[in-house]
Amino acid sequence: MRRWWWWECEEATSHFRLFIFILLLCGDPPPPPHEGRIWAAAESRDVTRPCSYRAFIKERKMGLNDFIQKLVSTPHICQHVEVNNFLKIDENQNEEAENDQLPESPVSTRAKILNFGLFLHIRIKPSDFDYLKIIGKGSFGKVLLARHKESTKYYAVKVLQKKIILKKKEQKHIMAERSVLMKNIKHPFLVGLHYSFQTTDKLYFVLDYVNGGELFYHLQRERIFLEPRARFYAAEIASALGYLHSLHIVYRDLKPENILLDSQGHIVLTDFGLCKEGLEPNGTTTTFCGTPEYLAPEVLQKQAYDRTVDWWCLGSVLYEMLYGLPPFYSRNTAEMYNNILHKAPVLKPNVSNAGRELLEGLLQKDRTKRLGGKDDFLELKFHSFFSPINWDDLMAKRITPPFIPSVTGPTDLRHFDPEFTHLPVSSSLCTDTLTVTSSIKEAAGAFPGFSYAPPVDAFI
Structure with missing residues (x-):
């Protein structure tokens, strides 16, 4: 068993020990130091060489920052005396911040205290x-x-x-x-x-x-999109949903109002307030949420549902792009809900066979038979409707969008x-009065761990 020399050193302070403990959570423990070396080569890593040492520290730095963010979001851990002392900021400095007496340096006080040569955090107000x-x-x-x-x-x-x-x-x-x-x-x-x-x-x-405008805005103006344009948007949306699913996140509120176009014409998905985190591939949840026109049948019936609700919503949005209205729309909400539960979508022949087949698969009322129910995004990726799409080029934004919003610059608000x-x-x-700084620790109050600022690469 490897002896942790640094933990037993009399000179090791509690703060140093805690720092090392957190650092190790991001990777293997470093072996003892040798003459003239910072650390000896760790297995295949020769950290005495400048480039590999930089990579080693950068890897630890990223892991440490992620860990700290999780640490401050867990109040009962954050309240532990060692952790609390490690992260603690002087009360007088807190009072100064609350009185809006800002330090001259743009770096937050606590970020300075936590500066081990690994990361600094900007103070934003x-x-x-x-x-x-x-x-x-x-x-x-x-x-x-x-x-x-x-x-x-x-x-x-x-x-x-x-x-x-x-x-x-x-x-x-x-x-x-x-x-x-x-x-x-x-x-x-x-x-x-x-x-x-x-x-x-x-x-x-x-x-x-x-600032390219909501998809909703462009649909209102143009009523429908031609199939190649709708396919392009659906492909970018599907790849975004597939990525969220790979992180065990279900979006749950896909609608044209939450889909933006950037100035180049690419899709940008926004508004994640209804997302469900931690849903495993075979997991389900029951919270009733979403937008009426795009609710899946299982959500309406208050049954357990899974990530396939996102594919239902994509089917509804794609249908709206191709036909001008959501598939089961009615001004009467009760009638619309009845349509969602019991009516088949009307698929007119102005859409290709592949397009109608995709819509039928996505708008399948039985979620266990819905397209995407088995292999998630991969089922859509290899569907014939998307055969013209080169997915690598799509992800790299090498495909020229079919529509580019006319904007003259960032202050152009026409959309x-x-x-x-x-x-x-x-x-x-x-107003900066009583500002809570974007510091490492915000364990108290209703929104602990809310603040975030990216690390300043001060060490590397």
């Missing part, structure tokens, strides 16, 4: 942005076009009111959305999270800014609803 226009509204707040003052980059900033969230008891959904957003950086058709932070009364998501863009922007959005 509302006044770091100029809020230009309101571009959307939801149940809990607004989405605004904002420009970061220092970098001049444009973002979509989603500002949510804590009071409303707490009143409706939606904390879990908000934290689930944040969790899903943290995982989206690896997929080209999912909106990305850059920062999240909070004040005493608001939550802020700083997201990719996408946003004037109902929103004409609204005044409240000055309270950029």
Whole structure:
């Protein structure tokens, strides 16, 4: 059994031990040091060589950051005395932050305390942005076009009111959305999270800014899409859903309003508030949620359902792109629900045989027989409807989109609803009073672990 020399050193402080413990959770323990070496070569890794040492540290750094984010989201662990002391910030420094007496350095105080030469975190606050226009509204707040003052980059900033969230008891959904957003950086058709932070009364998501308009907006204007265009969008949506499913996430709220086009014409899936995490391939859940026009029969019947609800929704959206309305639509909600449960979709011949076959498979009322029920995304990927799609080129965005939105730049808001863009922007959005910094630890309160800022690569 390997002897952990560093743990038994008299000089090892509790903070150092905890740091090493966390570091090891991200990989194998380092062997004892030798003369003139930082660490000896660990098995196949010769960390004494500059390039391999850099790679070794970078790998540990990424794992450590992921672990810390999980650590602060688990209150009973975060309250452990060793962990608490390790992450603790001086109370006087907390008071200074609450009184808006900001340190000169842009790096948060706790990030400095946790600086082991591995990572630093930027301190983000509302006044770091100029809020230009309101571009959307939801149940809990607004989405605004904002420009970061220092970098001049444009973002979509989603500002949510804590009071409303707490009143409706939606904390879990908000934290689930944040969790899903943290995982989206690896997929080209999912909106990305850059920062999240909070004040005493608001939550802020700083997201990719996408100004090509909602799919809903373009469908309203054009009524239907030709089949090649609908196929292109459906392929990008399917790949995004397949990626979420691979992470054991079910989206549950696919609809044209949640599908954006970027300025190049590619799909960007957004709004992850209804996502269900931790659903294994054969797992089910029962929460009744979604949008009426796109609800799967099993959800309507309040039965257990699985990830195939997303394929039902994709079938509904594809049908709407090809035919102009959702497949079971009625102005009378009760009649629409009856249609979903008992009527077959009307498939007119202006769509190809492959297209109609795909719609029949996706809109299968029995989820056990639904397309995607067995092999998930792979069943769609190899369906004849998608035979013109080169999936590698699609993922690399090497396929020219069939439609490119006409936008002159980031401040071109022609594809946003004037109902929103004409609204005044409240000055309270950029108030820093009582700001909770985007620090490592936020275990107390209703939204522990909400804040996030990407590591600054200060060591490598």
